[in-house]
Structures are given as C-alpha cells and as structure tokens.
Amino acid sequence: MRLTLNINRFDPQTDNKPYGREYTVDWEQHETVLDLLLKTRREDPSLAFRRSCRSSICGSCAMLIADRSQLACHTLVREVAGDGGSLCIKPLPGFRQLKDLVVEMDPFFDALKRVLPWVITVPQHNGLVSQEDSERIEPPATCILCGVCDAEVRQSGSVTPAALVKNVRLAVDPRDALGINRMKITGLTEEGLQTFRELLASVCPKGIKLPPVALE
Amino acid sequence: MIFHDVVIVGGGLTGLMAAVEAPPGTDVAVISKIYPTRSHSGAAQGGFNAALGDDDSVEDHLFDTVKGGDYLGDQDAIEVLCSEGPEVIRQLERMGVPWSRTPDGRPAQRSLGGAGFPRACYAADISGHVVLHTLYERALAAGVRIYPEWHLVELLVEDGALAGLLVYDLATGRLEVVRCRVALLATGGYGRIFRKTTNGHANTGDGTAIAYRAGAVLADMEFVQFHPTTLCGTNILISEAARGEGGYLFNAVGERFMARYAPQKMELAPRDVVSRSIFQEIKEGRGLGNGYVHLDLTHLGVDKITRRLPQVNDLARIYAAVDPTQAPIPIEPAQHYSMGGIRVNLSCETNIPGLLAAGETANVSVHGANRLGGNSLLETVVFGRRAGRHMLKAADHSSPPRSSLELALARWQAIFSAGKPQEPGDDSASAIRDAMSRTMTDKVGVFRTGEELREAVEEIAALRRRYGALRVPAGEHPFNYQLIEHLELGCLLELSEVTAGAAYRRTESRGAHYRMDHPLRDDANWLHHTLVRRGGAGPVYEAGPVSITRFQPETRGY
Numbered sequence: 001m002r003l004t005l006n007i008n009r010f011d012p013q014t015d016n017k018p019y020g021r022e023y024t025v026d027w028e029q030h031e032t033v034l035d036l037l038l039k040t041r042r043e044d045p046s047l048a049f050r051r052s053c054r055s056s057i058c059g060s061c062a063m064l065i066a067d068r069s070q071l072a073c074h075t076l077v078r079e080v081a082g083d084g085g086s087l088c089i090k091p092l093p094g095f096r097q098l099k100d101l102v103v104e105m106d107p108f109f110d111a112l113k114r115v116l117p118w119v120i121t122v123p124q125h126n127g128l129v130s131q132e133d134s135e136r137i138e139p140p141a142t143c144i145l146c147g148v149c150d151a152e153v154r155q156s157g158s159v160t161p162a163a164l165v166k167n168v169r170l171a172v173d174p175r176d177a178l179g180i181n182r183m184k185i186t187g188l189t190e191e192g193l194q195t196f197r198e199l200l201a202s203v204c205p206k207g208i209k210l211p212p213v214a215l216e
Numbered sequence: 217m218i219f220h221d222v223v224i225v226g227g228g229l230t231g232l233m234a235a236v237e238a239p240p241g242t243d244v245a246v247i248s249k250i251y252p253t254r255s256h257s258g259a260a261q262g263g264f265n266a267a268l269g270d271d272d273s274v275e276d277h278l279f280d281t282v283k284g285g286d287y288l289g290d291q292d293a294i295e296v297l298c299s300e301g302p303e304v305i306r307q308l309e310r311m312g313v314p315w316s317r318t319p320d321g322r323p324a325q326r327s328l329g330g331a332g333f334p335r336a337c338y339a340a341d342i343s344g345h346v347v348l349h350t351l352y353e354r355a356l357a358a359g360v361r362i363y364p365e366w367h368l369v370e371l372l373v374e375d376g377a378l379a380g381l382l383v384y385d386l387a388t389g390r391l392e393v394v395r396c397r398v399a400l401l402a403t404g405g406y407g408r409i410f411r412k413t414t415n416g417h418a419n420t421g422d423g424t425a426i427a428y429r430a431g432a433v434l435a436d437m438e439f440v441q442f443h444p445t446t447l448c449g450t451n452i453l454i455s456e457a458a459r460g461e462g463g464y465l466f467n468a469v470g471e472r473f474m475a476r477y478a479p480q481k482m483e484l485a486p487r488d489v490v491s492r493s494i495f496q497e498i499k500e501g502r503g504l505g506n507g508y509v510h511l512d513l514t515h516l517g518v519d520k521i522t523r524r525l526p527q528v529n530d531l532a533r534i535y536a537a538v539d540p541t542q543a544p545i546p547i548e549p550a551q552h553y554s555m556g557g558i559r560v561n562l563s564c565e566t567n568i569p570g571l572l573a574a575g576e577t578a579n580v581s582v583h584g585a586n587r588l589g590g591n592s593l594l595e596t597v598v599f600g601r602r603a604g605r606h607m608l609k610a611a612d613h614s615s616p617p618r619s620s621l622e623l624a625l626a627r628w629q630a631i632f633s634a635g636k637p638q639e640p641g642d643d644s645a646s647a648i649r650d651a652m653s654r655t656m657t658d659k660v661g662v663f664r665t666g667e668e669l670r671e672a673v674e675e676i677a678a679l680r681r682r683y684g685a686l687r688v689p690a691g692e693h694p695f696n697y698q699l700i701e702h703l704e705l706g707c708l709l710e711l712s713e714v715t716a717g718a719a720y721r722r723t724e725s726r727g728a729h730y731r732m733d734h735p736l737r738d739d740a741n742w743l744h745h746t747l748v749r750r751g752g753a754g755p756v757y758e759a760g761p762v763s764i765t766r767f768q769p770e771t772r773g774y
C-alpha cells in the first residue's frame with residue numbers, strides 16, 4: 001500500500017517558518033507511524049525526529065498524528081491513514097518546535113520539579129508495602145513522561161498534567177513522608193480531579209487510570 | 217571548556233546509580249545522548265535477581281550464575297554481584313521503587329531462566345522502567361547536573377591517561393570539550409550491530425567503540441546473547457517473565473519441544489539453550505510459517521496475564537496483532553545482550569587511568585559466556601553503585617588535552633563534505649548499515665561456522681572501507697541526526713569487526729558462542745577470556761585468565 005505523508009518541517013537555520021513537505025511511502029499492514037518515519041529518513045536523512053525503544057516504553061516519539069497527540073511507535077498506520085491515503089504529522093502541540101518533529105522538552109521536565117518528584121522516605125519505614133497499595137501505585141508509575149497529556153489536556157490546577165500524575169503516584173505511596181498532603185499543592189477540586197482522570201485515560205498512550213486519592 | 221569532577225556518560229540504570237551514589241558533595245555531571253528516562257534500561261521487563269528468599273542463598277545464586285555462564289565468568293566478580301545484590305535491592309526499596317509485592321508486603325520475586333529459585337524482584341513486567349524512573353528522581357533530588365542530548369564523540373587521551381571528552385550538543389549543534397578528574401562510561405550495549413535485535417535504536421555501543429579507539433581493552437566480544445522469545449518480524453522482546461509465569465513453547469506439531477533439550481528446566485533453561493532448541497526445531501521442519509514457533513500463555517488466564525504481564529499483553533496486541541489471552545504468540549530468537557565489553561576490574565577501572573566503565577558497556581565478566589535473566593539489571597545497580605562510590609579515588613591528575621584534541625578536531629572536520637551535495641546513487645550510511653547488520657545476523661548468529669565467520673570478517677572489512685569514504689553534508693547544525701547516525705555507524709562497524717573476529721578465533725562452543733564445526737567446550741585450550749586491543753593494522757587478540765575460586769568447571773546440563 002502507498003501513502004502520502006505530509007510532515008511539518010522546520011530548520012531554524014534556514015527557514016523563517018514551518019512548512020509541510022510531502023513524501024510518498026509504501027507501508028504494510030503491521031507497520032507503525034514510526035516505521036514510516038524511519039523509511040522516510042532513509043530517503044531524506046535531513047528529517048529530524050526522536051525515537052529510541054520503538055516499543056512504547058521510552059516516551060521519545062510523541063507527536064501530532066492525524067490531529068491527535070500520540071506516540072509514533074504506538075500508532076498503527078492502518079488506524080490513522082485517511083481514506084485518500086494521506087497522513088499528516090506535526091510536532092507535539094504546546095511544545096516549542098526546535099527542528100522538524102523535535103520539540104523542546106526541558107520546560108516539561110523542569111515542571112516536574114515543582115512537585116518534589118521523589119519519594120521522601122519516612123525515616124523508620126520498614127520497607128513493607130501492601131499489595132493493595134502497590135496496585136494503587138502501579139498505574140501512575142507506568143508513566144513514560146512522553147508529554148502527550150501536557151499537549152492534550154488543558155489543566156486547571158497549578159501543576160502540569162504529567163507532574164500531577166507523578167504527584168498522585170507519590171501521594172499514594174505509604175513510604176512517602178508527605179503522602180496525601182502532596183495533593184494540597186495541586187489546587188484541584190474533586191470534580192477537577194475526576195475530569196482530569198477521565199481525560200487522561202482517553203489520551204494517555206499507556207492508558208493510565210489514576211487511583212482514587214483524597215484531596216485533603 | 218566545561219569542567220566537572222566526575223563525568224558520567226550514560227543516563228541508564230548504571231549511569232544514574234553511579235550518579236546518586238557518588239559521595240555527597242561531589243560535583244557530578246551526567247551526559248546522555250538521549251534524555252535519561254529514554255534509556256534502554258527502561259525497556260527491561262523481567263526483573264532484578266537477588267537472593268532474598270528464605271530458601272534461597274547467595275551461594276546458590278553464585279553457582280547458578282557460574283554455571284549459566286558456562287564457567288567463563290570471573291568468580292570473584294560474580295561473588296560481588298551476588299553478595300551485594302540483596303543489599304542493593306533493599307536500598308532501591310528505600311529510594312521508592314514500586315516493586316510488586318508478596319501478600320506480607322515484601323518485594324515479590326519470580327523465576328527466570330537458569331535459576332534454582334524465584335529470584336527476580338519485579339514490578340509487573342515494567343521492572344526496568346520503574347527503577348530507571350526512581351533513580352532519575354533520586355538524581356533530581358541529589359541535584360545531579362544532567363546534560364541531555366549530548367553525544368560523546370571521542371575520548372581525549374594524553375600520555376596514556378584520560379584528559380577530556382569531546383561531545384556534540386544536539387540542541388546547539390556545537391562541539392564541546394568536557395574536562396573532568398574521572399569519567400565513567402555507562403553507555404549500554406551494542407545490539408544494533410545485528411539486524412534482528414530486541415535492542416532499541418540508541419544501543420549502538422558508542423562508549424565501547426570509542427574507548428576501544430582510545431586504547432581500552434575489550435573482552436569476550438564473541439559472546440552475544442540471543443533471546444529466544446521476540447516477536448516475529450519486529451523482534452520486540454517478550455520477556456522471559458512470560459515463561460517464568462508459566463508460558464509454554466510449542467512447535468508446529470503441538471509439542472512442548474523443550475522436553476527434548478532440557479527435560480528438567482524445560483522452558484526455563486538458559487537462553488542460549490532455548491534459542492538453539494528453537495532453531496533446531498525449525499531446521500528439522502517443525503517450525504511454523506517462514507520460521508517461528510509459538511509462545512503460549514492462554515492457559516495462564518486473563519487475570520494473571522493482565523496483572524503480571526500487562527506490557528507483554530499490550531506488545532503482542534499492537535506489534536503482532538495477537539491477543540495473548542486467546543492465541544499463542546509467534547516468536548523467534550534475536551540478539552538481546554552483549555556479554556562482551558570494556559574490560560574492567562572489580563572497581564570498574566579500565567586500563568586507561570581516569571576512565572571507568574560499568575553496566576552493559578563493560579565486561580567485568582559476571583555473565584561469562586551467557587547471561588542469566590535478571591542478572592544484567594542487577595549488574596547495572598551493583599556495579600553502578602561501586603563505580604559511583606569509587607570514582608573520586610580513581611581520579612587522575614591528567615594534563616589538559618593538547619595534541620589529542622588537535623587530532624580529534626581534525627578528524628571531526630573530516631566527517632563533513634563541506635557543502636558538496638548528496639547525489640542519487642551515492643553510497644549511504646543506511647545502505648552500509650543494512651549490509652552490516654545482515655551479515656552479522658546471517659553469519660555471526662546462534663549457529664556459527666568457521667567459514668561463515670571468515671566471510672563475515674571480510675565483509676565487515678569491506679564495509680569499513682566504504683564507510684571511510686562517506687561524508688555528512690550538513691555541518692555542525694542543531695539536531696543533525698544524519699551526523700549522529702554517521703557516528704553511530706562508525707561505532708557499530710568497529711564492534712562488528714571484533715565480534716566476528718573474536719568468534720572466528722574461538723574454535724570451541726561455550727555458552728552463547730556455538731560453533732557447528734567445534735561443537736564441544738574445550739577447557740584445555742579455551743577456558744580464558746578473549747582480550748582485544750586496537751592495533752595499527754587491526755584488532756590484536758590475546759588470552760586473559762579467568763578467576764575460578766569456588767566452582768571448578770563441570771559439564772553443563774539442564
């Protein structure tokens with residue numbers, strides 16, 4: 001099968017503004033959008049995009065594919081190719097485009113720091129964690145820091161979406177000295193949190209479902 | 217020029233563990249060609265071995281590892297690995313790792329191949345991911361300076377000692393000279409020399425190759441692990457945890473064929489044994505389709521699969537269009553782990569003063585001729601910690617780089633074509649890389665012969681000549697991935713050459729190195745490490761002694 005890829009290109013050294021460039025690529029039933037990008041780069045080695053694991057675990061390849069922020073390696077071509085055999089790929093929205101599909105990630109990582117993103121271990125903790133607690137920690141701990149939620153969700157509270165996910169992961173950890181107090185800095189109401197939970201489950205490529213967590 | 221007391225290259229488990237374990241107050245920087253959380257450590261699924269269980273013991277872990285490695289592992293190093301393991305796991309627990317738990321709240325452990333006990337601590341099947349993120353959090357807490365998307369290009373060695381690093385900063389497109397008192401390479405494996413590999417795109421062995429060029433000794437490069445269960449086609453890993461949780465392997469006629477090859481351990485025999493068995497089945501006509509077998513999890517039930525193996529469940533659905541709760545998964549063996557690497561001692565020191573190495577990029581020889589599942593993640597944290605604690609003591613008072621820097625800058629300039637545009641029909645990095653990785657998979661794979669290995673050595677030499685004529689069009693531009701791929705290809709070719717060369721030399725079969733023309737282990741002639749140095753006319757090989765303390769070599773059966 002054949003497809004026209006329209007890729008948003010921008011080279012800060014030569015271009016005043018981004019423009020779309022078309023490539024024709026062959027694709028097969030089982031291939032992902034990342035496979036197409038890799039093929040395209042063989043034809044045009046100047047194309048810039050990030051990738052590492054190609055198995056949806058490293059969070060490198062988030063971008064706007066067919067108007068939705070998602071991971072290129074987690075998106076099957078057959079699910080996004082339009083009827084006319086075309087597909088539009090742009091950088092992750094809400095992030096500054098540095099070159100082609102490469103966006104600025106430093107502000108995203110810096111925003112995590114706002115929630116003190118590490119377990120502040122209770123000094124005398126005995127290292128035992130119940131299965132129940134561990135099952136609550138696991139979903140938010142699955143976060144791969146890809147940035148899709150920051151791109152897709154307009155967040156009302158005072159922390160960014162991915163930082164909120166990290167914060168919840170820490171708040172439900174019985175080893176953490178701040179624990180549930182962490183939720184105070186989010187400035188969220190119950191409804192706000194519930195809305196976020198639902199939005200996240202629908203956009204997050206890891207399908208993260210936040211566990212119940214009290215707000216005070 | 218940038219200066220830090222300690223510079224760690226690599227932001228995977230090894231590099232981050234070293235960074236957080238450096239003595240408090242040390243000025244530490246981590247340089248990583250991708251953001252640390254993108255490191256391939258995060259893809260590890262199965263778990264971290266440590267003898268924590270009441271029925272288990274350090275002694276048993278030691279023996280399993282020695283035997284698993286077909287007696288080539290250094291027993292002094294394995295002793296460090298196994299005896300420090302439980303303590304490091306408890307330390308990770310305190311750092312906040314979200315392990316899966318036993319009913320009484322301790323870290324849960326599962327069986328992986330070649331082990332006598334359920335010994336691997338895990339978090340569902342995202343074990344590497346959760347520990348990588350926890351260590352990244354600790355690095356932030358400790359205020360470690362991170363330089364993300366900085367790509368090591370060369371090590372500068374002056375009068376035989378490390379004098380600095382030459383690094384390309386992707387975001388600015390500029391070359392930087394980084395000086396330090398001591399540097400640690402934690403740059404991971406080089407699985408990408410093979411066409412079929414579970415390794416991610418970044419696993420190009422840069423640190424190993426760059427150190428080799430700078431004069432470091434490499435060891436045991438012929439020992440390459442092929443994982444039995446990777447998705448047919450993409451070679452994305454399906455963790456050994458799938459078999460640890462009870463999965464079966466079936467051939468085309470519906471037999472659990474491992475009964476023929478490892479009647480006791482069955483599917484949980486070490487990886488070299490299982491991979492060879494799969495190929496043997498295929499060779500004898502009992503494979504499916506164009507050469508695969510089935511990994512069947514259906515009898516485990518939906519609940520166990522979704523709780524214990526959520527990632528496997530997801531990977532099979534997306535990348536193989538199979539629902540593993542309903543149907544068997546088509547799998548084939550593929551390259552997975554590089555046992556070879558930069559030769560180091562128990563303090564992670566290389567033969568170059570001021571340069572340390574640890575993790576998959578290094579060879580302290582805890583895995584010998586074949587690594588056991590769960591031992592590599594353990595190695596990253598045990599030896600990462602040792603390196604971090606030891607680094608300042610290994611600091612060398614080297615002079616600033618002078619002639620080494622001039623030479624390196626001249627080599628750098630020579631990479632670029634200075635504006636000459638690429639013509640259609642010109643040779644390309646991707647063409648050379650395809651040929652290289654095909655040669656390695658076809659001729660330096662699970663079953664090897666002297667003749668094919670000799671051909672591989674010659675083919676790689678020819679590809680290296682082609683590579684030598686290749687130039688990169690754009691200069692020092694930001695995010696010049698063409699440049700990155702060019703640099704990576706140079707490293708891959710360097711490592712392909714010594715992998716094929718060392719495999720050709722070793723005329724015996726041991727662990728993962730199987731020579732059809734020399735099918736038996738030959739302790740009289742080959743119970744030694746293969747050491748290699750880069751000479752003027754190519755690799756120079758020699759033998760190095762193996763540390764044998766407690767366990768004398770025996771026949772290895774499962």
Ligand SMILES: Cc1cc2nc3c(=O)[nH]c(=O)nc-3n(C[C@H](O)[C@H](O)[C@H](O)COP(=O)(O)OP(=O)(O)OC[C@H]3O[C@@H](n4cnc5c(N)ncnc54)[C@H](O)[C@@H]3O)c2cc1C
Nearest residue numbers: 226227228230249257262263368403404575576590592593
């Ligand atoms: C899919 C998969 C599953 C696995 N599962 C298990 C398991 O269950 N149990 C187990 O014990 N082992 C497992 N392993 C093996 C284990 O994960 C690895 O051996 C280990 O994680 C390697 O860690 P590392 O820190 O040495 O390197 P990596 O995690 O690969 O990190 C390398 C780092 O070096 C940096 N780097 C590389 N080159 C450069 C350069 N030129 N300049 C700057 N930085 C550079 C990269 O950015 C990266 O941060 C698995 C491996 C794979 C591929």
Ligand code: SF4
Nearest residue numbers: 143144146147149204
């Ligand atoms: S919560 Fe999901 S979408 Fe957001 S960064 Fe994490 S993995 Fe990505």
Ligand code: FES
Nearest residue numbers: 052053054059073
């Ligand atoms: S390449 Fe790792 S998430 Fe896509």
